[in-house]
Structure formats: structure tokens, C-alpha cells
Amino acid sequence: MARLLLLLGAAMVLLASAATAQDCLSATFSGGRTFGKCNSMPTLSASLHWTYHPENGTADVAFRAPSDTSGWVGWGINPTSGNSMVGSSVFIASQDSSGVVSVLMTYLETTSQPALTNNTFKFNVPIGPAAEYSDGAYTIYATVELPGNSTQQYTVWQAGPTSNGAIAQHPLSPSNRASTQSLDFLSGSSTAASNSKLHRRNIHGLLNAIAWGILIPIGAIIARYLRVFESADPAWFYLHIVCQCSGYILGVAGWGLGLKLGSESAGITYKPHRNLGIAIFSLATLQVFALLLRPDKKNKYRLYWNIYHHSVGYSVIVLSAINIFKGLDILQPASGYKTAYIVILATLGGIALCLEAITWPIAIRKRRRNAADKAAVGNGNGWQQGA
Numbered sequence: 001m002a003r004l005l006l007l008l009g010a011a012m013v014l015l016a017s018a019a020t021a022q023d024c025l026s027a028t029f030s031g032g033r034t035f036g037k038c039n040s041m042p043t044l045s046a047s048l049h050w051t052y053h054p055e056n057g058t059a060d061v062a063f064r065a066p067s068d069t070s071g072w073v074g075w076g077i078n079p080t081s082g083n084s085m086v087g088s089s090v091f092i093a094s095q096d097s098s099g100v101v102s103v104l105m106t107y108l109e110t111t112s113q114p115a116l117t118n119n120t121f122k123f124n125v126p127i128g129p130a131a132e133y134s135d136g137a138y139t140i141y142a143t144v145e146l147p148g149n150s151t152q153q154y155t156v157w158q159a160g161p162t163s164n165g166a167i168a169q170h171p172l173s174p175s176n177r178a179s180t181q182s183l184d185f186l187s188g189s190s191t192a193a194s195n196s197k198l199h200r201r202n203i204h205g206l207l208n209a210i211a212w213g214i215l216i217p218i219g220a221i222i223a224r225y226l227r228v229f230e231s232a233d234p235a236w237f238y239l240h241i242v243c244q245c246s247g248y249i250l251g252v253a254g255w256g257l258g259l260k261l262g263s264e265s266a267g268i269t270y271k272p273h274r275n276l277g278i279a280i281f282s283l284a285t286l287q288v289f290a291l292l293l294r295p296d297k298k299n300k301y302r303l304y305w306n307i308y309h310h311s312v313g314y315s316v317i318v319l320s321a322i323n324i325f326k327g328l329d330i331l332q333p334a335s336g337y338k339t340a341y342i343v344i345l346a347t348l349g350g351i352a353l354c355l356e357a358i359t360w361p362i363a364i365r366k367r368r369r370n371a372a373d374k375a376a377v378g379n380g381n382g383w384q385q386g387a
């Protein structure tokens with residue numbers, strides 16, 4: 001089981017990073033511009049593309065980040081300290097109501113309401129800047145002289161709304177707070193700002209996605225379809241129990257971590273995500289305890305227990321999928337993760353549909369035979385009333 005989990009986790013991370021790397025490598029730019037290296041940032045679905053020139057210590061960069069037309073995006077370098085917007089010189093792209101994009105080059109002297117005075121950079125920008133908006137994303141182009149002629153720089157990026165055409169404060173979500181990283185323009189390697197909270201949020205997300213989003217649906221698929229095959233009895237039952245129990249244990253760990261993260265984040269609460277999480281946990285716990293109250297197969301109440309067990313189980317799966325998307329919207333990891341989850345969901349759905357088509361005729365045949373047996377012997381044991 002541990003191996004299967006590891007495999008599932010690895011598959012999810014691989015899928016996500018493949019999709020993310022693809023995002024960054026497959027990007028194309030206007031005016032025939034090309035860049036030698038690229039980096040998909042860990043937050044806000046942003047990416048940086050650049051070509052470094054060691055001869056003169058400059059880098060041609062393109063920063064791309066999604067935004068709606070009423071938003072702004074920014075990227076810059078902090079020559080003095082990591083993990084901080086104060087002290088950064090940043091390019092900020094926004095557009096007016098007629099769609100004309102302009103770039104502001106400003107030094108950030110404070111976190112609360114910086115003056116945003118144009119042309120106050122603390123390092124040289126030999127060429128540019130220029131910016132454009134297309135396909136729901138801004139791209140900012142510039143050639144920067146890397147401060148201190150060093151290839152290792154602290155970079156910052158951000159996205160936010162405008163208010164009456166003016167740059168307004170960006171949201172304070174975890175991803176907006178964690179959008180800094182140290183980047184080596186020569187090797188391309190990056191180190192996200194050490195942010196243990198973001199790290200724990202990612203673990204919370206991964207645990208819950210694997211538990212509630214993968215293991216529990218697989219367990220339900222096993223119970224619904226495998227038991228139709230006589231040869232799979234009682235193996236399907238044990239597989240079902242193993243999937244649901246390990247899903248529940250992992251899921252409770254992920255849920256507990258979520259509650260802890262929630263209690264630490266004073267000021268910002270994600271109410272719908274939190275409440276859905278609590279509802280899912282309660283329903284799933286009910287499922288576990290209901291096992292103890294399961295009437296015997298021949299008991300006349302078993303049919304009602306089955307109806308209850310199925311409806312609560314399917315509700316947990318649907319609510320979990322909704323809540324995983326809510327969590328992804330809060331965390332805004334690199335866009336590959338959402339894609340990976342959608343691919344997994346579609347795959348599970350596709351498998352269920354195929355099995356539905358395969359098992360229907362078998363189930364009907366079995367039911368007919370059972371009915372015939374019942375008529376002949378006067379003693380039935382319908383498969384649909386199995387565990």
C-alpha cells in the first residue's frame with residue numbers, strides 16, 4: 001500500500017511538473033524573440049524567460065503572468081535582501097480602459113502603499129521595457145544589467161487588481177506572500193524563499209488530493225464494479241476496505257494539518273474550504289462507524305443500510321472533488337497541479353464509465369439467474385444486496 005501511495009504521489013508530482021515545464025518551454029513571444037532559459041515560478045502561474053550575456057553582465061528577460069484586463073502584474077529584482085518586496089526595483093504592467101499597456105519602473109521603499117513613482121530603479125535597464133497583453137496574460141520585456149554583475153539574484157513577482165485605473169494592493173493570499181525566489185541567471189536553478197508555511201500547505205494539499213481525491217474514489221470503483229465478478233469475491237471487499245481505510249487515515253492527517261494551518265492564519269480564513277473540509281471529515285467518519293452497525297446480509301434492514309452507505313460515500317467523493325478545486329484556487333500552485341488533478345479525475349471517470357458498460361450485462365444476467373434460482377428453490381441471495 002505504501003508503495004502504491006508513493007507511486008500515486010510521484011505520478012501526480014511528475015504530471016504536474018511535466019505540465020509546468022511544458023508551460024514554460026513551449027511559450028512563444030512576439031517579435032521573433034527567443035530566450036535561452038526559462039523558469040516556471042512556484043506561485044501565481046508566472047514564468048520568467050531569459051538569455052544571459054556574460055560579456056556585459058546583462059540579461060534579456062521576459063516575464064509572463066496571467067491576469068484579467070483590469071489587473072496588473074509585476075516582476076523585479078531585490079539587490080539587497082531575499083524574501084522581501086521592500087528594496088526591490090520592479091516592472092509593473094497594466095492597461096487602460098482602451099487596452100493600451102504601459103510599464104512602470106519603480107523602486108519599492110515600503111510595503112504599505114509604496115509611492116510607485118515612475119523611473120526610480122536602483123539598477124540599469126539598457127533596453128526597454130516593453131509589455132503586451134494577450135491570451136489572458138501580460139508579458140514584460142526588458143534587458144537588465146544584473147546588480148553587482150552577479151548572476152545570483154533575489155527576484156520578486158506579483159499580480160493584483162487596479163482600482164479606477166490605478167495600481168491597487170495585491171491580495172494577501174499564501175501564494176501572493178510567497179512569490180519570491182533566488183534565481184541563478186547562469187545555471188537557471190532557483191530556490192524558492194524558505195517558507196515552511198507554504199511547504200506545509202503543499203503537503204496538506206498533496207495528502208488530501210491523494211486521500212480524498214484518488215484513494216477513496218478508487219475504493220468506490222472497486223466496490224461498485226469488481227464485486228460483479230464472482231471470481232473477485234471476497235477480494236474486492238478487502239481491497240475496498242484497504243483503499244478506504246488508508247484514504248481515511250491519510251485524509252484525516254491532511255485534514256488535521258489543514259485545521260492547524262487555518263488556526264495559524266489569523267485574519268484570513270477560507271470559510272467555504274474549511275466548512276466543506278469539516279463536512280467531508282464528518283461524513284467520512286460516519287462511514288467508518290457505520291461499518292460497525294452494518295446489519296447482516298440477510299437482515300431486512302440491510303437494503304436501507306446499503307442505500308445510506310452509498311449515498312454518503314458518493315457525497316464524500318463529490319464534496320472532496322469540489323474542495324480540492326477550492327484548495328487549488330487558494331494555494332494557486334504552478335498551473336500544472338490543477339491540470340494534473342483534472343487529468344486524474346477524468347481518468348477515474350473514464351475508468352468508471354468503461355466498467356459501467358462492461359459490468360451492466362453481467363449484473364443483469366446474474367440478477368436474472370438469481371431470480372430464476374429464487375423461483376426454483378425459494379431462497380435468494382441477490383448480489384445487489386452484497387456488502
Ligand SMILES: *[C@@H]1O[C@H](CO)[C@@H](O)[C@H](O)[C@H]1NC(C)=O
Pocket residue numbers: 054055056057149
Ligand atoms: C561582469 O563580469 C564579467 C566576468 O564575470 C566580466 O567579463 C564583465 O566585463 C563584467 N561586466 C560588467 C558590466 O562589469
Ligand SMILES: *[C@@H]1O[C@H](CO)[C@@H](O)[C@H](O)[C@H]1NC(C)=O
Pocket residue numbers: 053055056058126127143
Ligand atoms: C551585451 O552583450 C550581448 C552579446 O555580446 C549583446 O548582444 C548585447 O547587445 C549587449 N548588451 C548591451 C546592453 O550592451
Ligand SMILES: *[C@@H]1O[C@H](CO)[C@@H](O)[C@H](O)[C@H]1NC(C)=O
Pocket residue numbers: 102103104105118119
Ligand atoms: C513611465 O515612464 C516612461 C518614460 O520614462 C513611460 O514610457 C511609461 O509609460 C511610464 N509608465 C507609466 C505607467 O506611466
